[in-house]
Amino acid sequence: MLTTAEMQQEILKLKREKDFCVLVHAYQTHDILEIADFVGDSFGLSKQAAKAAHKNVLMCGVRFMAETAKILSPQKNVYLSSPFAGCPMAEQMTVNQIKALKREHPEAAVVCYINTTALLKTVCDVCVTSASALEIVKNIPQKEIIFIPDINLGRWVEKQVPNKKFYFINGGCPVHMSVTADDVKRAKSLHKNALFLVHPECKKEVTDLADYAGSTTGIMNFVANSQNNEFIIGTENSIVQHLQFKYPEKRFYPVSKNCICTDMRLTTLADVYGILKFGNGGEEIVLDQEVIKEAGHCIDQMLKYGG
Ligand code: SF4
Known part of the structure; x- marks a missing residue:
């Protein structure tokens, strides 16, 4: 049996031995973020993968992100951490x-x-x-x-x-669309000094109540530059946890308990370990040249x- 810290150490060693660059989307859990070569949004990660010298890329996120990495690095072997991790929004239209x-x-x-x-x-x-x-x-x-x-x-x-x-x-994104104006009002009544930061994938009735609306990176930057000490976060709830690790002296609250992407949660640290150690569990992304x-x-x- 391995502890989380021991598994993370093993993964760091395996990455070097097997020449893997591990990309981790910001909506993954914190234990996975800690073993990343790069953390960020989908496009930022793919750009990093294209620049990295590694022969192999593992995307811890959802399928369209791994596809974007493959498009930008067609000569590399690109793997998705969980073959089941899709994005309902990305697959909505034909x-x-x-x-x-x-x-x-x-x-x-x-x-x-x-x-x-x-x-x-x-x-x-x-x-x-x-x-x-x-x-x-x-x-x-x-x-x-x-x-x-x-x-x-x-x-x-x-x-x-x-x-x-x-x-x-x-x-649209079912996760962000699940947030309602009532969720925001409830959170604001509980945390009267908190600023409300929201992703524009949320409905208009929700973004209309925001102190700031912008991408995940934009939300992180807003917090970095703000003098305020409390924030209600209107995006995937993993961001609440990551911000809390980054700024332990400040307080962060989820706007809704429903703002959780189940596809993003499919990947576990043990999956990453299994892919690197035994070569199983993930899926190699293969795309037509055209x-x-x-x-x-x-x-x-x-x-x-x-x-
Ligand atoms: S939160 Fe999940 S469903 Fe929504 S856009 Fe991101 S990956 Fe897709």
């Missing part, structure tokens, strides 16, 4: 649905959140992250935007770019318009 929308609005650019499958990206014009969506939508030349799949993020951008016309399909090329173009456009 290629045919998007093609039909494009036929209806031929002048529009299809702007897709990075939380989409590699296959869906092949029929989109430009990818965005929650941190870059606003800037990219402002910068692209098209005046009409088909924004998929997250209607809440799309509407949040639309409000700030009134000179462009938006079209949506009703999609998919890599076309989805890669969508990501390149993101870099072109969003830096």
